[in-house]
Amino acid sequence: MSMTAFGYVSPEQMMADRADYARKGIARGRSLIALSSQDGIVICAENTSGTLRKISEVYDRIAFAGAGKYIEFEQLRMGGVRHADFKGYYYSRRDVDAQTLANLYAQLLGLSFTQQGKPMEVEVLVTELGDTIQQDRMFHILFDGTINDRQNFAVIGGDTEPVRTRMEETWQPDATWPQALAKAVDALAGNERTLTAAGLEVGILERSKIGERTFRRLEDEEIAQMLSQA
Amino acid sequence: MQLPIFSPGEDPGPSFEGLLRALGETPNLTGIPTMGGVQAVHSSSKSSDLVLDFPHGTTVLALRSQDGVVLAGDRQATMGFQIGSRTIRKVFPAGSHAGVAIAGAAGQAVELVKFFQLSISHYEKLEGIALSLDGQANMLAQLVRGNFAQAVMSGLLVMPIFAGYDQSSGQGRIFEYDVTGGRYEEHEFVVAGSGSVHARTAVKLSHKPSHTTPETVKHALAALFWAADEDVATGGPDVLRGIYPTIAIITADGYSEMSEVGVADLFDEFLEQQDSIRKVGQPEDQLGEAP
Numbered sequence: 001m002s003m004t005a006f007g008y009v010s011p012e013q014m015m016a017d018r019a020d021y022a023r024k025g026i027a028r029g030r031s032l033i034a035l036s037s038q039d040g041i042v043i044c045a046e047n048t049s050g051t052l053r054k055i056s057e058v059y060d061r062i063a064f065a066g067a068g069k070y071i072e073f074e075q076l077r078m079g080g081v082r083h084a085d086f087k088g089y090y091y092s093r094r095d096v097d098a099q100t101l102a103n104l105y106a107q108l109l110g111l112s113f114t115q116q117g118k119p120m121e122v123e124v125l126v127t128e129l130g131d132t133i134q135q136d137r138m139f140h141i142l143f144d145g146t147i148n149d150r151q152n153f154a155v156i157g158g159d160t161e162p163v164r165t166r167m168e169e170t171w172q173p174d175a176t177w178p179q180a181l182a183k184a185v186d187a188l189a190g191n192e193r194t195l196t197a198a199g200l201e202v203g204i205l206e207r208s209k210i211g212e213r214t215f216r217r218l219e220d221e222e223i224a225q226m227l228s229q230a
Numbered sequence: 231m232q233l234p235i236f237s238p239g240e241d242p243g244p245s246f247e248g249l250l251r252a253l254g255e256t257p258n259l260t261g262i263p264t265m266g267g268v269q270a271v272h273s274s275s276k277s278s279d280l281v282l283d284f285p286h287g288t289t290v291l292a293l294r295s296q297d298g299v300v301l302a303g304d305r306q307a308t309m310g311f312q313i314g315s316r317t318i319r320k321v322f323p324a325g326s327h328a329g330v331a332i333a334g335a336a337g338q339a340v341e342l343v344k345f346f347q348l349s350i351s352h353y354e355k356l357e358g359i360a361l362s363l364d365g366q367a368n369m370l371a372q373l374v375r376g377n378f379a380q381a382v383m384s385g386l387l388v389m390p391i392f393a394g395y396d397q398s399s400g401q402g403r404i405f406e407y408d409v410t411g412g413r414y415e416e417h418e419f420v421v422a423g424s425g426s427v428h429a430r431t432a433v434k435l436s437h438k439p440s441h442t443t444p445e446t447v448k449h450a451l452a453a454l455f456w457a458a459d460e461d462v463a464t465g466g467p468d469v470l471r472g473i474y475p476t477i478a479i480i481t482a483d484g485y486s487e488m489s490e491v492g493v494a495d496l497f498d499e500f501l502e503q504q505d506s507i508r509k510v511g512q513p514e515d516q517l518g519e520a521p
Contacts, residue, residue, distance in 0.1 A: 051358075053358060056355070056358070057355050058355070075235060076235075078235075078356060079233045079234055079235045080233070081352070081355045081356055082233075082234040082249055082356075083231060083232070083233050083234060085246060085249070085348060085351075085352045085355075086231065086234070086249060086250070086253065086255075087231045088348075089246075089344075089345075089348055090231070090255075100231070101233075104232070104233040105233070107233075108233055108235070213351070
């Protein structure tokens, strides 16, 4: 081992190490799914905590979901609410959109990945409810600022591949939101596990409420009721 | 528009006003724009003239009922001896179980309501839990207080009333404010605006908090009618244009507004009962000899 190699890390190696670090942090958690249905967007996460939330309202038609390190995505969530409320106040409520917010998150995460002491161990999802299912928007932003525009459904956090595969098989455009919720829960659970309302966190953006605040958080009783019906 | 991320020491917390301040976007104490044009006009005219130059909202009231609260307001804004608007809204939702009604300088008042509504939802989103009714009432007091200096300098007074269903105590609650931000909770009813003297008398003679919501709605409509009957600045029901007062009902089920058709029907019913008015001016009712 020569002295010159000591302390030197190639840029490729540094990025790979950082990505590895962030990926490991995110994979420790559980996945969450957002999916479009006839009467709105359903977001469903595995979460045993009733207070430390992964899914939240950002604006009239926009919701936020985060996976990975809670305190880090919580900071991003608060920034998003502040951005949206300020923009809506300064211009108008119609001018607040998910794409702008997704770009801001991508910029911040990208900067954090290359320039901060440690990259943020988070993935976030910004969803916007459209007038029709075709107009629903889902932006998935990775820890390094990579931004993906998803259609129909999006899976983030944890071990996403098996969940995505299951969701791909069952997603249907004509499902009502309770049906969509049931499918999302099945996709999260897989064949070996059963998830109950107490271990789930669910938020919906309801198309019938367009014109006001469309986001609603479901209580455990309502989740249980919807799952038993579907 | 940036993504505002703050370090722990600089975090403005759940306050929207605090956020504006932190972003360096506070034009004045409350974050409510000072309306530059107003100040310019003010410097060249007497304060008493100015008061008449801007649209003013006129009569609003809140009545407690056994199920919650009824919040109502006429639709007219008045500028001096002119009608500023026939269709202005003075009653607005604030959070899921409360509403605010405004009398006073219309532009300022609408801005204040917008800011108040935004502050409530901003708090709820950041904290993940709705602000209590007391918290909302206090927040409004702070906004009115913040507006105080401007109110005194320019004569642009804003007089809100706040009403809501308190889910913790299971009852309707009503608050009035003075221009300095003083907050007063009342038991039976509150009124504000230029027609409030007449509305107050009408409410006093008919209403009790033990009344049901439908009864309370009728009392509120009658009070607005009598206020409009005596006060030129308050708008009565406009049958020709189909413009009727705004009536909001706030109960355990939340805030809801009556449809315009519903209010129109109630007014028709009310007017049918006012035979004594219709006779005034008829030949058989003349007091003296015709000249």
